Amino acid sequence: MKRPIWRLLWNSRREAVFDIALVAALEVLGRLLLHLFPEQIPPQSYDWIGGRDVSAVLSDLTCLLLLARRRYPLLLMSFFSVLTLAQVLLVSYGPGPLLPLNNYADPWIPGELPCVVYSVVVYPATRLKRLVGWNLIALVIFLAARLWHDPPVELLASAFLLTAFPAVLGLYVGARRRLEGALRDRAERAEREQHLLAEQARADERARLAAEMHDVVTHRVSLMVLQAGALGVTAKDEQTREAAEQLRASGCEALAELRDLVGVLRRAPEEEPEYEDPETTSVPDLADLISRSEAVGVPVELVEEGDYARVSPAVGRTAHRVVQEALTNVYKHAPGSQVRVDAVYGERVRLTVRNTASPHQPSADLAGSGSGTGLLGLRQRVDLVGGTLRAGAMADGGFQVDVILPAYVPTAEAADE
CATH class of the missing domain: 3.30.565.10 (Histidine kinase-like ATPase, C-terminal domain)
Known part of the structure; x- marks a missing residue:
């Protein structure tokens, strides 16, 4: 069966719907903020990349990249770190910003960066990838707060809120998920142990029944067969001998059936006895x-x-x-x-x-x-x-x-x- 396309980015439809809704919400929020807080950046600052329309298109593309945040979090974090570095250098020493800005006093980071920081902390990865991810997070915190000179308190607060807080939130969510996974594994292990104990109890009961049948029933039937055989030998009339022989044959059949039944009861489910022809x-x-x-x-x-x-x-x-x-x-x-x-x-x-x-x-x-x-x-x-x-x-x-x-x-x- 052909694998659905959405499986390339998500493990379930629920994840796909959530991420698509997140991207749509961020698009609406970004346009709303630009409407409520008009840009205080000179229009000519965007001329070097073709104007504000081109800058807005680049912003939309970075928002769409969030659809891959679950499957490729480290790759997105690397891209956004480079984008943040380019934004800081272009605003500080270059012709102007690459992405839309409301104010030069705001952190010069893409608006989608908090979601990327959260994703790179939450979603599982190898130890090396986690180490690289934390180094990139430290880099974007440094760039957003502009710690190479004396930043104002407002800048520090907004920079740490948009970068450090998502990382801390990701740590909490990741620890909670690991705890839930450990508790779930413990519950499943306890259930398996209870199942094994129940199987062992059933096996012990089967063995007890087999021993009781062998010791009591088989012994009594054997005596009946022997007595019927003796009666067939000592009986004087033909009808009595035939009845005794039928009784002895029925007893032998009963013993054979009991032997098979006792064998089945004694056999553990995992045992493989030798083949009986x-x-x-x-x-x-x-x-x-x-x-x-x-x-x-x-x-x-x-x-x-x-x-x-x-x-x-x-x-x-x-x-x-x-x-x-x-x-x-x-x-x-x-x-x-x-x-x-x-x-x-x-x-x-x-x-x-x-x-x-x-x-x-x-x-x-x-x-x-x-x-x-x-x-x-x-x-x-x-x-x-x-x-x-x-x-x-x-x-x-x-x-x-x-x-x-x-x-x-x-x-x-x-x-x-």
């Missing part, structure tokens, strides 16, 4: 979930794109839970509806579960079962692996769950069980 880790297959759903009377159309085998285990289990919860909600709240699951695997995993409007009234007992926080729990689980979840009703009366997950989420290595 998904091909060596059991990842739930959506096709098996769909078949089980169809077995309980919920037919589902599954459309998959991409390579599911390269999905991180933690992400795969999260995707499995998302589809499982969505299908459970369809079974509870939209019996008989048509369901479609779209899964796209790539750099990101996108799952979309849609169901049409239900042709039947859902069972009150079945719809009222559960805690009512299924979607909230899914959202928290999706957030835990860095994904996003959107769910809501569609225009045709159906419902849609749309989830985007990262394809790979590293987990810290779980402790030995």
Whole structure:
């Protein structure tokens, strides 16, 4: 994008408007002063430069130069110092003034010099430039007060008011700005520190939850798996052995999910654990979930794109839970509806579960079962692996769950069980 022209002189539109208004005000003020206090300089004093009109044009040009006072303060100060020196020499020893004067007793300086002195003090520069600027300020003070001979008190007062006072004012404004900048930096630093402390507190809480889940939940589920395995070995009838085997398999899946969840909780945000090959880790297959759903009377159309085998285990289990919860909600709240699951695997995993409007009234007992926080729990689980979840009703009366997950989420290595 092309840089605006006004950016060559100003950092913001506010600065541009202020400086343009300042130049316009100084132009009006200069003409007003010439009208209220007519010149007491002989007309022929300006003949050497072409008359008073040429002198007025030069005065207007020096006023326009103030538009560059923020970007080039030292350059303007150098120019105005030379102009002041030339004015003093021309009035004292030459043919006459270069710029308009009301009285020989006034300071022989350009009317815009106070603004230039203020600018060279306020606006930031290198140490060398500041040193040069102060030397030029001392020069114009010396020239304006004409300290090489005994100046009258009125001249001293007006000279110091137009040169030394802007410098002192610039020092005050510059110090105030530096103080405000330091306070702002301190406030931003304190805010960053509070954010880091909050992040550390969250990381500590995650680690505490991970330790508690590992020590309590994993231990209990492991005992359940062992007992189910023992029951399957000692049971005499086939139905009991099948039930025990299903219980043991479900417990193993729960342990795997707990291991992934504990790993995610233990992982600090800045950590980069070693890559875990998904091909060596059991990842739930959506096709098996769909078949089980169809077995309980919920037919589902599954459309998959991409390579599911390269999905991180933690992400795969999260995707499995998302589809499982969505299908459970369809079974509870939209019996008989048509369901479609779209899964796209790539750099990101996108799952979309849609169901049409239900042709039947859902069972009150079945719809009222559960805690009512299924979607909230899914959202928290999706957030835990860095994904996003959107769910809501569609225009045709159906419902849609749309989830985007990262394809790979590293987990810290779980402790030995």
